[in-house]
Amino acid sequence: MSKLKVVIITSGYLPIPAVKGGGVETLIDYLISENETQQELELTVFSSFDEGADLSAKKLTKCSLVFIKTPGFIRLSDKLVYWFSRVVLRKANPSSYRYILQRLAYIRKVGHQLATRDFDRLILENSATLFGVLKTKQNRLKYRGKYYFHMHNEVTNDFGYQDDIEKVNKVLGVSQYINSQMQQKYPEMKKEQFAVLKNGIDPSRFSRAMSAEDRQTLRQRYGILETEVVFMFTGRIAAEKGLLEALQAFEKAELVNAKFLVIGSTFFKTNVKSSYHLKIEALATKLKDRVILAGFIPNDQLGDYYGIADVCVLPSIWDEPAGLTMIEAITAGKALVTTNSGGIPEYVPSESAIILDKNQATFFSELTETMKELAKETTKRNALEEQAINQRQSYSTEKMYQDFVKIIE
Known part of the structure; x- marks a missing residue:
């Protein structure tokens, strides 16, 4: 039996492999x-082109x-659009304007390629703009009944x-x-059009043993005492x-x-900073060496930081x-x-974490008290760590892949 020919259409800005980060891109990896x-x-x-990703x-x-x-002219135009939204329009989240023209050009080019090739399954990753690939040269008819929407947001x-x-x-939603x-937004859709594809992570990245020497070295890099x-x-x-x-x-x-x-960081491995990011930096400065802003760290190095x-x-x-x-933290065996x-x-x-109700008026005070408790109570931290370790096998990439294959068969 021949294998399914599956094509995944990614965002159009962050590359695959995920050398510049991105949660969706890491999952595709x-x-x-x-x-x-x-x-x-x-x-x-x-994927959009990137020299590191190509290598x-x-x-x-x-x-x-x-x-x-x-x-090049599209990259320059996007920089001008970003500058205008940030400096002139003073948008609170200018990063959303950073790659508009690049994505439009990407979608058009991908659409043309899909028209000249044949795939059994078409996976659109997360953004509704990617449905634009169906507009080109009768792709809508060609891929009828063959396209899926992997929805992360x-x-x-x-x-x-x-x-x-x-x-x-x-729809392959990451959660029910x-x-x-x-389903609320599109009530005409049928229940059979939805499936849950839970996220997975690579256990070897987050549950690997770290030597006492390596732990001490990384802590010392940031001025953290043992x-x-x-x-x-x-996260973002x-x-x-x-x-x-x-x-x-x-x-x-x-x-x-x-x-x-x-x-x-505000926007993965870039120098983009939102007004919110500047607020974080101001508070970190106020708290001096008690808060450390390490910036963007590649996913394959995150395990050491956990x-x-x-x-x-x-x-x-x-x-x-x-x-x-959250599942990275649990897989790393950390109190969460x-x-x-x-x-x-x-x-x-x-049982694997302390889960606070964000809608309660007492949310902030409970968060403060929880941090106080966990700073002092080693026994409480150890209990959460033990439960996390027992849970970590539930999030393997192997299971995510098998679920993915089963859903699209």
């Missing part, structure tokens, strides 16, 4: 990696990477592609929560992730023997679709403080 060993699909991936892709033998290069704008979305063969939001308790946040520096609340709670807790390590942390604080204050960083936001409870059992 995991699918590619598993296909290298399990080899159940004939896999093709479209990394040469190591792959079971996946065809098709890179789309962006003309709620659709807030369908860009005029409502009809294509409603006719999707199946995100599927329910989609006796200090390290609270850590990982964006208001919905709750980092400001976490740092304010850390400040109010007045912990004399603790530091707060922040891993992340290794030097004692408590992961990820108090998402929006309706988080799933929460990749998070919230009951969106799909998080589908991934994080109550």
Whole structure:
């Protein structure tokens, strides 16, 4: 029996392999990696061009990477659009304007390539704009009943592609929560058009043993004493992730023997900084050496940073679709403080973490008191760590890949 010819259409700005980061891009990396060993699909991936990604892709033998290069005048135009939105319009989140023209050019070029090639399954990753590939040269007819929408976030704008979305063969939502939001937005869609494809992560990246010497060396790099308790946040520096609340709670807790390590940036591996990011920097400056802003760290190095942390604080204050960083923390065997936001409870059992109710008026005070407790109570931290270790096998990339194959068969 011949293998399914599957093509994955990625965002059009961050590349695959995920050398510049990105949660969605990292998940695609995991699918590619598993296909290298399990080899159940004939896999093709479209990606924006990046020299580092191109070099990394040469190591792959079971996946065809098709890179789309962006003309120089489009890159320049996008920089001007970004500058205008940030400086003139003073948009709160100018990063959303950073790659508009690049993505439009990417979608057009991918559409032309799909018209000249044949695939059994078409996977559109996360953005409704990618449905634009169906417009080119009768692709809508050619791929009818063959296209899938891998949805990592709620659709807030369908860009005029409502009809294509409603006719999707199946939505692969990262949680039942995100599927329910989609069903509310498009009530004409049938229940059979939805499936949950839970995120997975590479256990070898996050559960690997770290020597005492390596742990000490990395701590010393950031001026962290061996006796200090390290609270850590990982993820995008964006208001919905709750980092400001976490740092304010850390400040109010007045912990004399603790530091707060922040891993992340506004927009992956770029120098883009939002107004929110500047607020974080200002608070970090106020707290001096008690808060460490480490910036963007590649996913394949994150395991070492989890290794030097004692408590992961990820108090998402929006309706988080799933929460990749939460399962990274659990896989790393760390005490975790998070919230009951969106799909998080589908991934994080109550016994494996402290889950706060973000909608309660007492949320901030409870976050502060929880941080105080975990800084002082080694027994409490150890109990959470033990539960996390027992749970870590639930999030393997192998299971995610097998679920993916089963859904699209």
